[in-house]
Amino acid sequence: MKDLVGSLATVNHLLTTERLILRPVTVQDQAGLLAHWTAPDVRKFLFDGVVLSPAEITEAVEDSVGSFAAAGYGLWLIREAGGNDLVGTAGLRPLEDLGIEVLYSLEPGAWGKGYATEAARAVVEHALGPLGLPEVLAEVDADNAASVAVVERLGMTPFEVVPGLLGPMTRYRRTR
Numbered sequence: 001m002k003d004l005v006g007s008l009a010t011v012n013h014l015l016t017t018e019r020l021i022l023r024p025v026t027v028q029d030q031a032g033l034l035a036h037w038t039a040p041d042v043r044k045f046l047f048d049g050v051v052l053s054p055a056e057i058t059e060a061v062e063d064s065v066g067s068f069a070a071a072g073y074g075l076w077l078i079r080e081a082g083g084n085d086l087v088g089t090a091g092l093r094p095l096e097d098l099g100i101e102v103l104y105s106l107e108p109g110a111w112g113k114g115y116a117t118e119a120a121r122a123v124v125e126h127a128l129g130p131l132g133l134p135e136v137l138a139e140v141d142a143d144n145a146a147s148v149a150v151v152e153r154l155g156m157t158p159f160e161v162v163p164g165l166l167g168p169m170t171r172y173r174r175t176r
């Protein structure tokens with residue numbers, strides 16, 4: 001039974017942690033993602049403040065669905081184990097031609113509980129373990145102290161600083 005549950009989790013790309021469940025985003029999440037990703041405190045560093053349109057959210061979901069089918073990763077929706085509300089998102093996506101980066105966001109009401117680190121750690125370990133990626137990257141605005149703290153807790157190492165729209169961005173990596 002345990003093996004069956006494990007196989008289903010692999011097929012569904014489900015990731016579970018002590019407190020959270022991560023599952024791939026679907027078209028049904030459109031309204032929730034729109035509200036979450038366009039909230040000012042969330043979009044500030046995630047999208048350089050840009051308010052994504054519904055069409056852009058649809059495109060992001062479709063890209064994620066295609067990416068899960070082709071490569072086994074994309075964007076996961078985070079919810080609390082036993083809860084139904086969207087708590088945030090975490091994902092893996094290409095960073096230019098450098099490799100694959102981890103990204104994450106939480107609803108502001110869920111900040112300060114360790115959820116981002118818990119979710120991002122599950123994603124990074126999935127990438128370096130079952131997915132077999134050689135390394136995972138992150139690109140973080142230097143002014144985004146909360147996100148810098150997340151990548152540091154994940155044990156990622158800075159290797160480069162590049163200019164971004166809001167100021168310098170530090171690139172981090174964690175290798176297998």
Ligand SMILES: CC(C)(COP(=O)(O)OP(=O)(O)OC[C@H]1O[C@@H](n2cnc3c(N)ncnc32)[C@H](O)[C@@H]1OP(=O)(O)O)[C@@H](O)C(=O)NCCC(=O)NCCS
Pocket residue numbers: 041042043045046103104105106107110111112113114115116117118139140141144146147149150
């Ligand atoms: C980046 C972001 C996800 C960080 O959220 P966060 O809540 O600060 O990070 P975590 O969920 O890992 O929580 C860590 C905090 O929870 C605290 N905490 C409380 N209970 C905890 C527990 N049981 N376990 C672990 N940490 C816990 C930690 O001490 C830490 O607090 P501190 O910041 O005062 O040191 C959030 O600011 C966000 O969504 N920003 C908008 C999107 C964004 O910028 N994404 C990153 C783009 S690169």
